[in-house]
Amino acid sequence: MPPWTVSKFPLVAQPLGYNLSASKGIVLSGTTSGVKSSYAEITPSTPWDADGFYLFFGPDLLGTNTQTFRIDIAAGSAGNEIPIIWDIPMIARRGAGNVAFFPLTVPAGTRLTARCATFQEAANPRGATVALTLMPRTYTASNMNRNNIAVTYGFDANVMFGSDIDPGGTANTYGAYTQITASTAHPIRQLIMFCNQHNNASTSAAKFRLQLAVGANGSEQTLIPDIALGNLTGSDGIVPTVVGPIPVKIPPETRVAVRAMCNITSVVDRHFDFSMIGVC
Amino acid sequence: MEWTSLNGRYYLMDVQGLTTGSSNFNLVTIGANNTKGGFFPVARGVDYDSDGILINLSSDLSRDVLLDFSTVSGTSQIIISNLYWSPAVNAAITLYLPIKVAANTPFFVRGQQSTATATLTVGVGIVYLHKGWNDVELFDRMTNYSEIPGVEVERSIDPGGTPNTWGSWVTITSGTVYQIESFLIMIGDDDNVTMTDGFYLFEVGVGPVSQEVPIFRGAMIASSQDDMYHPTVIGPVNLSIPQGTRIAMRGQCSITDATDRIFTAAFYGFD
Numbered sequence: 420m421p422p423w424t425v426s427k428f429p430l431v432a433q434p435l436g437y438n439l440s441a442s443k444g445i446v447l448s449g450t451t452s453g454v455k456s457s458y459a460e461i462t463p464s465t466p467w468d469a470d471g472f473y474l475f476f477g478p479d480l481l482g483t484n485t486q487t488f489r490i491d492i493a494a495g496s497a498g499n500e501i502p503i504i505w506d507i508p509m510i511a512r513r514g515a516g517n518v519a520f521f522p523l524t525v526p527a528g529t530r531l532t533a534r535c536a537t538f539q540e541a542a543n544p545r546g547a548t549v550a551l552t553l554m555p556r557t558y559t560a561s562n563m564n565r566n567n568i569a570v571t572y573g574f575d576a577n578v579m580f581g582s583d584i585d586p587g588g589t590a591n592t593y594g595a596y597t598q599i600t601a602s603t604a605h606p607i608r609q610l611i612m613f614c615n616q617h618n619n620a621s622t623s624a625a626k627f628r629l630q631l632a633v634g635a636n637g638s639e640q641t642l643i644p645d646i647a648l649g650n651l652t653g654s655d656g657i658v659p660t661v662v663g664p665i666p667v668k669i670p671p672e673t674r675v676a677v678r679a680m681c682n683i684t685s686v687v688d689r690h691f692d693f694s695m696i697g698v699c
Numbered sequence: 700m701e702w703t704s705l706n707g708r709y710y711l712m713d714v715q716g717l718t719t720g721s722s723n724f725n726l727v728t729i730g731a732n733n734t735k736g737g738f739f740p741v742a743r744g745v746d747y748d749s750d751g752i753l754i755n756l757s758s759d760l761s762r763d764v765l766l767d768f769s770t771v772s773g774t775s776q777i778i779i780s781n782l783y784w785s786p787a788v789n790a791a792i793t794l795y796l797p798i799k800v801a802a803n804t805p806f807f808v809r810g811q812q813s814t815a816t817a818t819l820t821v822g823v824g825i826v827y828l829h830k831g832w833n834d835v836e837l838f839d840r841m842t843n844y845s846e847i848p849g850v851e852v853e854r855s856i857d858p859g860g861t862p863n864t865w866g867s868w869v870t871i872t873s874g875t876v877y878q879i880e881s882f883l884i885m886i887g888d889d890d891n892v893t894m895t896d897g898f899y900l901f902e903v904g905v906g907p908v909s910q911e912v913p914i915f916r917g918a919m920i921a922s923s924q925d926d927m928y929h930p931t932v933i934g935p936v937n938l939s940i941p942q943g944t945r946i947a948m949r950g951q952c953s954i955t956d957a958t959d960r961i962f963t964a965a966f967y968g969f970d
Binding site: 477 | 926930953
């Protein structure tokens with residue numbers, strides 16, 4: 420028997436912010452400066468206590484422009500929005516649809532909003548589209564932790580990218596570690612990793628393996644070994660862009676670093692950027 | 700430190716299926732003509748019980764594949780049947796599967812694809828997550844509910860000829876064999892290499908024909924540059940579905956091209 424009690428049937432997830440007339444989500448205005456736009460409302464009030472949500476996000480227009488985004492999800496009344504997740508990264512290459520599950524509690528009656536900032540490569544700044552599927556409180560179990568905090572690590576708001584990961588000039592050999600954070604602010608129970616391809620609009624076909632490690636500089640020990648990544652030369656994107664959430668236990672005040680290997684040595688194309696959101 | 704309870708081990712995930720001198724994983728040669736190839740040993744197992752695994756997949760070609768994961772080099776112990784993946788050239792994916800895996804459990808993998816001539820290999824690597832380390836829901840079994848043995852695995856979902864309007868429900872299974880506690884959906888393009896850009900929504904519903912109740916909605920984008928949907932995997936989604944329930948899916952999209960609007964989906968339940 421599982422160590423939890425199943426709630427009554429049927430359990431139904433609540434879609435929020437979907438625009439059925441366009442087959443996408445709400446639109447977040449694009450900016451040209453990297454400054455975040457005003458909040459757009461996803462829902463004025465969540466219907467019940469939730470144990471997390473799936474966030475579907477992508478560019479609000481289909482086309483070839485490459486554009487860099489960072490998206491915030493916030494809770495609170497109009498004028499009092501507080502980001503609960505910030506700087507979710509996205510590259511708006513063609514077809515850049517993404518999904519990430521955030522296992523965060525959301526109390527009933529919460530107003531949820533979103534905003535974004537963009538960095539444009541081309542002349543026409545785009546916005547983003549987001550939709551959210553709220554997950555019901557499925558289980559009641561004394562040994563299950565519920566999560567209330569999400570912290571973004573490794574994102575550089577000044578350049579709108581995650582931390583630069585360089586596999587190095589020797590093919591199929593791990594490069595040096597890049598520090599994602601010197602010290603985690605909270606414990607991490609669920610880890611969501613984001614990989615993007617800077618604003619590189621002419622990537623090379625490549626395969627990568629990524630390792631996430633913890634520990635002091637020079638004494639890193641692998642925590643998550645060998646995640647597969649690949650460059651898509653059609654859209655100049657790297658996939659998967661979102662990995663996780665993966666269950667982990669990273670204590671607070673832990674240094675986290677990432678390294679990678681790949682099968683190409685191009686000084687530009689071998690690079691990608693990495694950020695992560697730790698949930699506890 | 701929360702790690703000290705585990706015999707001083709500092710790293711608690713182990714990967715197997717690596718290829719020395721490569722940035723890929725162990726290569727599994729995929730059978731052609733919709734016929735499974737032979738089993739390839741991918742992982743030999745670890746000396747601890749695992750609470751979940753990560754499956755890494757990497758492909759050289761844009762080709763839909765169906766993969767069987769067995770704990771022996773044969774069909775008698777297939778624990779993941781016909782895992783559907785629809786990648787673009789050089790695509791990769793990491794799947795988190797919340798299933799219990801006993802110590803020293805190896806994995807052998809075989810696969811199939813539709814074309815007759817092309818040789819296709821898929822890189823497959825397994826990451827074992829240490830038992831007791833995680834406080835997440837875990838399950839004993841992963842069942843392929845979209846599979847009709849010998850007939851089809853993935854379902855074609857047609858959003859219909861009217862843009863941004865739900866298409867018809869497509870039955871995934873007429874009745875779940877077990878009570879599902881969580882499910883995973885794999886999205887694909889049925890080997891379409893001339894896709895059209897488009898916004899998509901999909902829904903999972905339960906109930907008899909014409910009385911379907913949507914229980915989960917998601918979104919994706921079709922990419923003509925990649926000839927691939929993004930994302931290709933949704934879940935595991937922790938929703939309970941009673942035993943004996945009919946499951947269906949439907950979609951809507953912003954395009955109407957009779958071929959390109961159709962996507963495929965495979966549905967896996969955990970219990």
